[in-house]
Amino acid sequence: MGSDHRGVREFFAAKADAWDSRYPDDTPAYEAAVAAMSLSTGQTVLDAGCGTGRALPALRAAVGPTGVVIGADLTPEMLRAAVRAGRDRDAQLVETDAARLPVRSASLDAIFAAGLVHHLPDAAAALREFARVARPGARLALFHPIGRATLAARHGNTLQPDDVRAEPNLRPMLADSGWELAEYVDTADRYLALAVRRPG
Ligand SMILES: C[S@@+](CC[C@H](N)C(=O)[O-])C[C@H]1O[C@@H](n2cnc3c(N)ncnc32)[C@H](O)[C@@H]1O
Numbered sequence: 249m250g251s252d253h254r255g256v257r258e259f260f261a262a263k264a265d266a267w268d269s270r271y272p273d274d275t276p277a278y279e280a281a282v283a284a285m286s287l288s289t290g291q292t293v294l295d296a297g298c299g300t301g302r303a304l305p306a307l308r309a310a311v312g313p314t315g316v317v318i319g320a321d322l323t324p325e326m327l328r329a330a331v332r333a334g335r336d337r338d339a340q341l342v343e344t345d346a347a348r349l350p351v352r353s354a355s356l357d358a359i360f361a362a363g364l365v366h367h368l369p370d371a372a373a374a375l376r377e378f379a380r381v382a383r384p385g386a387r388l389a390l391f392h393p394i395g396r397a398t399l400a401a402r403h404g405n406t407l408q409p410d411d412v413r414a415e416p417n418l419r420p421m422l423a424d425s426g427w428e429l430a431e432y433v434d435t436a437d438r439y440l441a442l443a444v445r446r447p448g
Contacts, residue, residue, distance in 0.1 A: 252369040253345065257323045260299070264325035267300045268333065274302065277393040281440055282306040282360065284431075285387050291357035292316040296346040296378065297364030299326045301335030307360060308338035318351070320344050347374040351381045358382075362391040371412040372421050379426030384447040388427055390418075392439035399439075413439065 263270075282303060287293060287310035295303050298319035307317045317339035321327050327341050335341075344350055346364060359378050365371045378388055390413065392399060400407050412418060418441055419429045427443035 253322055256367055260323040261325040264300065264323065264329045267326070267329060268302065271302075271393070274393045275306075277438065278303045278362070278391075279306045281362070281389060281391040281393075281438075282310055284440060284442060285310070285358050285360065285389050287311055287315075287358055287387075290314040292318075292355065293358040293360065294318045294320060294349070294351070294356050294381070295339065296320050296349075296359055296361040296374075297322070297367070298330065298339070298341070299323075299363070300333060301330035301339065301341070303360055303362055304330070304335045304338040316340070318342060320346060320349065322346070347377050349377055349381055353380050354383050356381050356383065356386055358387045358389070360389045360391065362393070365390055365412055368412075372425060375422060375425035375427060379445060382426075382445040384445055386445040388422075388443040388445070390439075390441040390443075393437075395434045395436050395439050397434075398436050413441070415441075 289312040291311045293307050293311055295307060298321050301319050304317060304319055319339040320342045322345055324343055327343055330341055368374050396413055397407055415432050422429050422443050426446055428446055429443050431442040433440045
């Protein structure tokens, strides 16, 4: 485990048990974000950095019993909390780095990642890995149930110009990684960047 990962794991391990009770009202926001991906029955979808699996029931509902839902996270404590919440009924849970997925190339129809990219030491590398495992035309949703400014204020911070989630930074980073940014929303109560995998 790299030192970058050790710090992230320790950070989220300490939060895992209380994660869901800390944010009890977010379910409709996750459902709406999943709906925005326009998934179809039978598709294969990854929740990268799934944490306790808050998006997994909505992802399973979207792809139905014939679909495949994978929840991937670096922090075992988060995945154990997902199991305790019964979310392993909705998805196969995998402990892995989102930037090194044990997934075949061009095998996914969609990738959902909530609250993940700003925790990554190399977000561009993860976006390239997402592009590797995504089929042409696959959708990527980078989501947070509150906007960047609201989140920064919650932590006593202000928005930083080098934030990877900011549109001027994210759009070219996605383009360089094989994605085209199709929609971008960053309001007080929602952050959602939707991108489409370019062919080739
Ligand atoms: C802010 S939490 C969000 C969890 C969940 N997506 C949600 O919305 O409730 C970020 C999650 O990303 C995971 N994470 C951070 N870096 C990761 C990486 N390199 N690969 C996979 N998961 C990672 C953390 O363990 C944590 O569970």
